[in-house]
Structure formats: structure tokens, C-alpha cells
Amino acid sequence: MQLTDTNTDPELPNIQYTTHYLRSIIIHSIDTFNYANAEFASERLLAQTPLNLDSIYLYCLSLYHQSKLKSCYRKLVEVNTKLNLNHLGCSFLFGKCCLRLGKAKDGIFQLLKVRNLYNGEDSGNGPERMSLETRFDYENGRSIMPDASSIYHLLGDLYHSVDDVKNSSLNYTQCLKLNQFDFEAFQKLCKMGVDMKVKTLYKVQKDGGVHQSGRDDALQQQQTQQFKTPQALGTHDIPDLTNPFTDKKGAATASAVAGSNPLKTPTIHVDDFNFSTPRIKTATVPDAPLRKSNLNTGSHHTNHHDVSNTTIANNTFEFVKPTSTATTHGESGAAPPAAASGGGRKRGSRVYSKITSRLISQPSSHSTISSTETSSSKKNLKRNNSVTSDDGNNSNNAGTGSAATMTTSSSIAFLKEIEKCEAYLLHLYSVFAKSFKLFSNYDCYKAIKILETDISQQDRETPWVLSKLGKLHYEVMNYKQSEQYFKKLRQLDRARCEDMEVYSTLLWHLHKKVELTFLANELHDIDPQSPITWCAIGNLFSLTHEPDEAIRCLNKAIKLDDKFTYAHTLKGHEFFANDNYEMAMESFRLSLLLDPRHFNALYGIGMIYMNLGEYQKADYHFRKAISINPVNIILICCVGMVLEKLNKKTLALKQYELACKLQPTNPLPIFKKAQLLFSLQNYPLALKNFEVLKNLAPNEASVHFLLGQLYNLQQDKYSAIREFTIALNLDPKGSYLIKEVMESLNG
Numbered sequence: 001m002q003l004t005d006t007n008t009d010p011e012l013p014n015i016q017y018t019t020h021y022l023r024s025i026i027i028h029s030i031d032t033f034n035y036a037n038a039e040f041a042s043e044r045l046l047a048q049t050p051l052n053l054d055s056i057y058l059y060c061l062s063l064y065h066q067s068k069l070k071s072c073y074r075k076l077v078e079v080n081t082k083l084n085l086n087h088l089g090c091s092f093l094f095g096k097c098c099l100r101l102g103k104a105k106d107g108i109f110q111l112l113k114v115r116n117l118y119n120g121e122d123s124g125n126g127p128e129r130m131s132l133e134t135r136f137d138y139e140n141g142r143s144i145m146p147d148a149s150s151i152y153h154l155l156g157d158l159y160h161s162v163d164d165v166k167n168s169s170l171n172y173t174q175c176l177k178l179n180q181f182d183f184e185a186f187q188k189l190c191k192m193g194v195d196m197k198v199k200t201l202y203k204v205q206k207d208g209g210v211h212q213s214g215r216d217d218a219l220q221q222q223q224t225q226q227f228k229t230p231q232a233l234g235t236h237d238i239p240d241l242t243n244p245f246t247d248k249k250g251a252a253t254a255s256a257v258a259g260s261n262p263l264k265t266p267t268i269h270v271d272d273f274n275f276s277t278p279r280i281k282t283a284t285v286p287d288a289p290l291r292k293s294n295l296n297t298g299s300h301h302t303n304h305h306d307v308s309n310t311t312i313a314n315n316t317f318e319f320v321k322p323t324s325t326a327t328t329h330g331e332s333g334a335a336p337p338a339a340a341s342g343g344g345r346k347r348g349s350r351v352y353s354k355i356t357s358r359l360i361s362q363p364s365s366h367s368t369i370s371s372t373e374t375s376s377s378k379k380n381l382k383r384n385n386s387v388t389s390d391d392g393n394n395s396n397n398a399g400t401g402s403a404a405t406m407t408t409s410s411s412i413a414f415l416k417e418i419e420k421c422e423a424y425l426l427h428l429y430s431v432f433a434k435s436f437k438l439f440s441n442y443d444c445y446k447a448i449k450i451l452e453t454d455i456s457q458q459d460r461e462t463p464w465v466l467s468k469l470g471k472l473h474y475e476v477m478n479y480k481q482s483e484q485y486f487k488k489l490r491q492l493d494r495a496r497c498e499d500m501e502v503y504s505t506l507l508w509h510l511h512k513k514v515e516l517t518f519l520a521n522e523l524h525d526i527d528p529q530s531p532i533t534w535c536a537i538g539n540l541f542s543l544t545h546e547p548d549e550a551i552r553c554l555n556k557a558i559k560l561d562d563k564f565t566y567a568h569t570l571k572g573h574e575f576f577a578n579d580n581y582e583m584a585m586e587s588f589r590l591s592l593l594l595d596p597r598h599f600n601a602l603y604g605i606g607m608i609y610m611n612l613g614e615y616q617k618a619d620y621h622f623r624k625a626i627s628i629n630p631v632n633i634i635l636i637c638c639v640g641m642v643l644e645k646l647n648k649k650t651l652a653l654k655q656y657e658l659a660c661k662l663q664p665t666n667p668l669p670i671f672k673k674a675q676l677l678f679s680l681q682n683y684p685l686a687l688k689n690f691e692v693l694k695n696l697a698p699n700e701a702s703v704h705f706l707l708g709q710l711y712n713l714q715q716d717k718y719s720a721i722r723e724f725t726i727a728l729n730l731d732p733k734g735s736y737l738i739k740e741v742m743e744s745l746n747g
Contacts, residue, residue: 015048018048019045019048019049019055022044023045023054025037026038026041026042026045026058026062027144029062030061030062030144035065035066036066038058038065039062039063042058046059051082053079054087056087057087057089057145060093061089061144064096064097073097073103076090085110085114086114086117088145088146088151089145091110091111091114091117092146094106095108099158099161105162107158111154128148128178129178130147130179133415133418135422136422148178149178150175152172153172153175153182156172156185160188169194172186173194176189180202180429183429183433186201186433186436187436190440191440191597192597193440193597196433198433198437199430201433202427431454434450435450438450442628444475447468448469448476452469461488461492463489463492463493466485466489467489467499470483470485470499471499475632476631477633479509479510483506483507486499486506495526497530500519500536501532501536504535504539504540505539507519508539511543516536516539520540523537529560531557531560534557534560535554535557538574542570550574555571558571565591565598568588568594568601569604572585572586572587572604573604576607584608585605587604588601588602599625599635602628603622603625603638606618606619606620606642607638610641619639619642619643619646622635622639623639633659633662636655636658636659636662637655637668637669640676641672644676649676649680652676656673667697670693671700674706675706678710686710687707687710687711690710691707699730701730702727704723705738708720708721708723711723721742724741
């Protein structure tokens with residue numbers, strides 16, 4: 001049988017339709033976490049438009065989501081060699097790859113090179129935030145491109161990775177000016193010790209300038225489009241609000257920073273937050289394409305695959321906004337001109353905005369042929385259609401004026417509800433911000449009070465709050481309460497690894513071998529490649545007095561993450577416990593290189609110097625640690641111990657008294673104070689402190705032994721024998737010394 005040719009390939013469609021459809025497929029795949037499918041579709045898109053930076057961005061985005069960091073990085077380097085990587089999305093991804101591949105300086109250079117795309121240098125506008133409507137409805141009008149606050153957050157991360165604290169702080173601060181709800185940026189600033197003004201940061205900011213005019217535009221659109229009233233709004237009926245990343249009002253609103261370079265500003269403190277935006281002149285349609293529009297940005301190179309920027313004459317779909325000025329043909333990835341601002345917004349602006357911002361492949365009713373066809377198509381538009389009608393064309397509808405008035409009042413009520421919602425969220429965030437700032441400054445008692453009393457029960461039963469309460473109580477040596485919070489946290493999120501290194505150290509302090517064994521095994525089942533897992537296992541070996549195995553586990557944690565400060569510090573303490581002071585010093589110094597505010601490493605160095613008899617150096621490091629954590633009674637007692645060694649016993653006594661005031665029920669400062677009073681021969685006061693201490697630590701043999709000696713000095717032999725007997729039962733290893741004292745007592 002002879003085979004016949006059955007090739008029935010369809011006729012090649014318009015390339016603009018094809019590329020737009022592919023983009024929608026890619027973004028849908030990314031939104032549904034189908035990243036391999038997004039990569040496949042991106043390859044088809046690159047075959048259509050190989051030099052289009054938007055297409056390259058989508059391809060690299062699909063690679064990045066699959067953690068193919070080196071592939072993404074190499075592709076962007078290759079593109080930068082062939083083309084000028086003057087594209088916000090590609091530069092953002094390049095920076096993200098550099099951050100994770102240890103090439104932070106390259107990422108910083110690239111983002112600074114394209115800063116005109118996000119800091120408003122071209123437009124000359126001041127810092128620009130999203131409008132209130134956009135912030136509220138970003139879910140339904142989102143952009144796949146990064147906004148300016150995201151760029152500044154990334155720059156903060158990059159500078160921090162090269163230990164440039166000043167520029168890192170400046171960029172995180174700039175990020176918060178643009179996005180008050182970036183709580184991660186706030187936490188990073190607090191961890192670096194930056195004094196953030198919480199009240200100023202989280203106060204309600206009135207949208208001004210560009211944003212106010214944007215609100216007026218939204219109100220006028222709501223009048224003509226007749227949005228549903230707030231009472232009629234359901235879960236899925238939120239009005240389609242303005243997208244901040246499209247080319248509205250003649251300027252790309254991703255421009256978010258004043259024209260001057262913010263990195264040159266030496267201000268780190270957020271004392272002068274000013275979120276209001278200066279007013280600009282009414283924008284008009286520019287003669288040339290904008291530098292950036294949503295996914296139509298960046299490349300200015302001619303591509304033979306691209307078609308000319310002409311309108312499609314089927315009255316159903318539009319990719320490029322038609323203008324009176326002809327656009328250069330074959331310009332790959334160039335953004336179309338912006339729509340005019342104000343109440344006289346052109347017909348196609350709404351449709352174009354929706355297409356460019358969300359890349360939806362559905363055709364929209366829109367005419368671009370002639371004014372005659374446009375006017376005839378208006379008659380068929382529904383009243384709630386997303387396309388706005390021209391001014392003066394409402395005379396065919398009876399009662400339009402009264403309907404517009406009704407819609408205006410409902411729109412104002414709707415915006416007031418959004419403002420009320422934002423005010424509530426800002427207040428809630430400010431409470432968490434205050435608590436975290438206090439925690440970062442180790443003002444633990446105030447932070448505990450806020451988290452335990454100033455937030456709702458629902459918020460208190462969340463992992464973030466429970467973990468912070470567990471760590472706060474741990475810092476003030478309230479180990480029992482800390483354990484309760486960590487247990488609640490584990491019940492709520494059994495597969496959580498974050499903060500478990502602190503919990504494992506807490507169990508080490510409590511000598512709970514069974515619980516620590518169970519935690520270490522469970523963490524290993526959850527994530528054997530996590531450095532936190534190996535810290536917990538290291539703590540377990542330390543508790544079972546296997547220091548070599550503990551150090552081996554901590555080395556494994558450091559190998560998995562060489563910037564994990566906690567592992568370096570634990571390793572230092574293990575070396576110190578084995579009298580290997582040289583290796584311990586090296587580990588503690590590495591910790592301080594990674595985090596200069598890591599007081600635990602300073603404590604370790606102080607202990608080494610004290611054991612070596614270099615008391616001045618020990619005193620310096622202990623006091624430096626106290627400057628970071630002023631309420632840590634262990635550090636305060638260490639300063640007292642150094643002062644005792646320097647024969648400054650009166651000053652040492654003041655240190656112990658201060659520690660007793662901070663934690664009246666903690667046995668450590670009371671013991672040190674009682675010991676010092678005993679050596680100063682202040683026997684009545686020493687006896688009083690030891691009797692208090694006996695109730696706080698009934699199982700400490702040393703307490704009973706010293707108390708027995710005090711009773712002996714007070715000629716109370718019966719009480720002395722009783723305390724010596726208790727001490728002998730608690731510590732059989734010290735039986736020789738105790739029996740010797742008892743024999744002298746009988747003599």
C-alpha cells in the first residue's frame with residue numbers, strides 16, 4: 001500500500017498572537033508550580049523571539065524556580081555578552097543567582113547599572129509606592145515583573161553578603177519606604193542593629209501626588225464602569241483595580257525612588273520617612289516607547305522574528321497601543337506608548353493594561369480600525385464592560401447621571417473600607433515590629449510582655465510568635481517556660497527545622513537526653529541536609545560526653561552552610577570544654593566575622609582569656625558582649641568573676657547584686673554573691689543568701705557544703721552536720737573532703 005502525504009499543518013498565524021499565547025502558557029505554568037512545563041514553553045517562545053529580553057526573562061525564571069541556578073546564570077551572562085542586559089526582570093534574576101552562587105559583587109554591579117529602570121531617574125519623580133487600590137487588589141492585578149521594593153531588598157541581601165552593612169541598611173530602608181509590609185526587610189535591619197523608628201514606619205501614609213491622581217482616575221473609571229457596590233461584593237467580585245506596573249499616566253510606575261542615588265545618602269536611621277509622592281504634570285502619550293512595560297521591556301535590538309508594531313484589524317484583540325506617531329518596525333521587546341492619564345483616558349487603555357499586566361490570552365472587545373467602527377461598537381458594549389467609553393458618549397443611556405452619582409458614593413465607601421483595612425494591618429505589623437526590635441536589642445522582658453499580652457490568642461498560636469517566645473524565654477534563662485513554647489511550636493509544625501538549633505541547646509542545658517535524642521532523629525528524617533539538623537545531633541553527642549563526635553557533626557553543619565554562625569559558636573564551646581583554646585578561639589572569631597553582634601562568641605573568647613589569666617582582655621570581651629545583650633545575667637556574673645580575680649571585690653559584689661535584681665529567682669547570681677560574702681567574712685548575710693539558694697537549688701551539693709561550713713562558724717553544729725550529710729549523699733565523689741570537714745567538726 002502506498003502511503004499518502006497527510007501533512008495538514010495549519011496556516012502560520014500572526015507571530016504576535018503566538019508569542020502572547022506562549023507567554024500566557026508560561027505564566028500559568030509558573031503560577032501552578034509546573035516549572036518544567038514553563039521551561040518547555042519558554043524554549044518554544046525563545047525559538048519565536050530569540051533576542052527578546054522578555055522571552056529570555058521568562059525562560060530564566062522557569063530555570064530559577066527549578067533551582068537550576070548555574071544554567072540561569074550562564075544564560076544571562078551569555079545574553080549580556082550579546083545584548084545589553086538593560087532589562088529589569090533579567091537583572092533581578094541575575095542578582096538572585098549571584099546571591100546564591102557567591103558572586104554578590106557581580107549582582108550589585110548589574111543592578112546598579114540598570115538603576116534608571118527602578119529608581120525614577122528617567123522621570124525625575126520622587127519615591128513612588130503602589131496606589132492604595134493596587135496594594136489591596138494585587139492578587140487580581142499582579143505583575144510577574146519585580147517592583148522597585150523587591151530590587152532594593154535584593155540589593156540589601158547582596159550588600160549584606162559582602163559585609164557592607166551601611167549599603168545593606170540603606171537598601172533595606174529604601175525597600176521599607178516603598179513597601180511597609182516587607183517584614184523580612186525589617187527583621188534583617190533589626191538583626192544588623194539598625195535603630196528603626198517603628199511608629200514612623202508603620203503609620204498610615206496618605207497617597208499623594210501620582211497616587212492621588214491615580215485614585216481620582218480610578219474613581220472616574222468606577223463611575224463609567226459602574227462597579228458593584230460594597231454590599232454586593234462577594235469573595236470573587238473585587239473590582240479590577242489599577243495595576244502599578246503598567247504604563248499608566250505616561251510613566252512606568254515601577255519607578256520607585258527619587259532621582260538622586262539613595263546609596264549616597266548616609267542616613268541609616270528611619271527618622272525621616274516620607275512616603276508622600278510629589279505631584280507631576282499631566283502625562284501625555286510619549287513619542288517613543290516607554291523603557292518598560294509589563295513583560296514588554298528591555299531589548300532594543302532588531303529581531304527578524306518580530307513583526308511590526310501594527311494593530312490587528314479583527315476588532316477583537318490588541319497587543320500594541322496605536323498612536324499617532326508611527327513606531328519603528330522590528331523593535332524587539334519595546335514597550336508600547338502609555339495611555340493618557342485623567343478622566344479622558346482612551347478607550348483601549350483598560351484593555352491594553354490588562355493584557356500587558358496579566359498576559360491573559362483571552363481576546364477582549366476592542367476596536368482599533370477607525371473612529372466609525374469604534375463608535376458603532378460602543379452600542380454593543382455592556383454597561384459593566386471593562387472597556388471605558390469616551391467622554392460625552394453617555395447620552396444614549398437614560399439615568400446615567402444618577403447612576404454615576406450612586407457609583408461615586410459607593411466607590412468612596414469602598415476606598416474607605418480599604419483604608420480602614422490598611423490601618424488595621426499597619427497597627428498589627430507595628431506590634432510585631434516593636435516586639436522584634438526589642439528582641440533584637442535583647443530587651444527580652446518587654447518583648448515577652450508584648451507577645452504574651454498585646455496580641456490576640458489566634459496570632460499567639462502561630463509558629464512565628466511561638467518560636468520568638470521560646471527564644472526570648474531561653475535568653476533570660478527561663479528554661480522551663482521556653483521548653484513549653486517550643487513544645488507548642490513542635491505540635492503546631494512537626495516538620496519545622498527553623499529555630500530547632502536553639503531548642504536542641506535548651507534541651508542540652510536541661511540535660512534531657514531522651515528528648516534531645518528524639519529531636520535529633522526526627523530532624524534527620526525531615527531534612528538530613530540541613531545544618532540545623534547536624535547542630536542538634538552535635539548537641540546530643542556533647543550531652544553524652546562524646547566531644548569528638550560532636551565536633552564532627554558541627555563540621556558537617558558548617559560544610560552544609562559555612563555562614564551558619566550558630567554552628568561555629570557551638571564548635572568553639574566544644575573545643576573550649578576540651579581545653580583546646582586555640583581551635584576554640586578560631587571558631588569564635590569566625591562567628592564574629594559572620595555576625596559582629598553574636599554575643600555568645602564574645603562570651604566564649606572572654607572565658608578563654610579568663611582561663612589563661614588575661615583578665616583585662618576577658619573583661620573587655622565580657623563588657624562588649626553586655627553592650628549587645630545587657631540583661632544576660634551570665635555575662636554580668638562573668639564580669640563580677642573577673643573583678644574578683646582583679647581583687648576588686650566591692651565592684652564584683654555590685655555586679656552580682658545587679659544580676660540578682662534582673663532575675664531574683666535565678667540561683668547563679670545568688671550563689672556567686674553568697675560565695676563572695678563568705679570570702680569577705682560577712683557570715684550573717686552570706687548565711688541568709690545560702691538559705692534562699694537552698695530552696696532554689698536543693699540538689700546542688702556545693703550549696704549544702706558551704707551552708708554547713710557557715711552553720712559551723714555560727715556554732716550550730718547540728719545544722720552543720722545535717723547539711724554536710726545532704727552534700728555527701730548528693731555528691732559521693734566529694735566524700736573525702738566532706739568527711740574530713742565533718743571529722744574536724746566532731747573534733
